[in-house]
Every structure is written in C-alpha cells, then in structure tokens.
Amino acid sequence: MKKVSLLVAAALLAPSAFAHQAGDFLVRGGAVMVSPNGSGGDIPGVGHLDVENNTQLGLTFSYMLTDNWGVELLAATPFSHSVTLNDGEVAKVKHLPPSLMAQYYFGNAQSKVRPYVGAGINYTFFFDESGRNALNTLDVDAKDSWGWAAQAGIDMAVTDNLFVNSSIWYMDIDTDVTVETLGTYKTSIDPVGLMVGLGYRF
Secondary structure, three states, rough: HHHHHHHHHHHHHHHOOOOOOOOEEEEEEEEEEEOOOOOOOOOOEEEEEEEOOOEEEEEEEEEEEEEEEEEEEEEOOEEEEEEEEEEEEEEEOOOEEEEEEEEOOOOOOOEEEEEHHHHHEEEEEEEEEOOOOOOOOOOOEEEEOOOOOOOEEEEEEOOOEEEEEEEEEEEOOOEEEEOOOOOEEEEEEOOOEEEEEEEEOO
C-alpha cells in the first residue's frame, strides 16, 4: 500500500505531459477580427476612403523546430471589407492575407502556459473588388501587397493535447486602389488582427 501511495505521489509531482516541444505540429482555429489601422486614400474634391472591420475564421499551422523556436503559417476564410467614402459605402473588396512567421516560445516544454512572439512576412491578395452606390458603375481594383508582420500570443493547456489560444497580429499592408476614371490612390491598411480560439497539438 505504501508503494502504491508513493507512485501516486510521484505521478502528481511529475511534470505535466502538456508540451510544445521539438517536432510538434500545432493547429489553432478561431475567430479573427481584422481592424484596419492605416490611412485611407483621398479622392481630390470627392472625399476620403476608409476600410471597415471584418471578422472571419482563422487557422494557423505551426511546427516546433526546437522546444522554443517554431514556424507558423496563418490562413483564414476570405475577409470582406466595406470601403467607405465620407462614411458612405462605395466599394466592397475581399482579400486573403497569408503570413509566414518565425516564433519564439517562452518557458519550457513542460509549461502549461506558453507565451510567444513572432515576426515574418505577409502577402495580401485582393479579389472581387466592386463599386457600390456612388461608384456602382465604375471598376475598382486593389493591387496585391507584400509587407512585414508581427504577432504576440499565448497558449494555455486544457488537456495534454488541447489548449486555448489568444493572439494579436499586425500586418503591413499597402495597396494602390484604382477607381475607373478617377485615378489611383495609395492606401495603407496596416490592420491589427485579434484571434481567440482553440488549438491541438499533434
């Protein structure tokens, strides 16, 4: 009986099986709200272009190179933004912003809470641009964008493999918006993305 008690005590005191360690694949999914944070384009004599917030399903895929270093790819369902001119909708545009990040995880492989930071590159491609209301009869086009990206997040264990996640992203997105007959206008979107969801470790 004494031996059994010692074994139970040793199991309780042993490090948790939860780990982000070398060779692990981490999949995260949840809601991502993208909030543009840059300066819109100005159409002389007409007004100012702004891009509205949008929320979609986000997915990230990470691979742990070591117990502390990883790489991650961000994917999502297409974001659909209303473009406003003086607070009235004048265009609709969809985009996908895949980002590739190098990550550093704080703590060790037995930690149940793993904060992390990351930095990398973002490629944003725009599609299905269309004019609305005042620009309904005009073609609208947004040029694809390359830029840098940064993130910070935290994973918290629920079970040995399941964890909850929250993260914040910043993406450098600059595009040229061309409106038929009116011209081309440089627009800095530079969104902040907020993601909350669940993750699973393989």
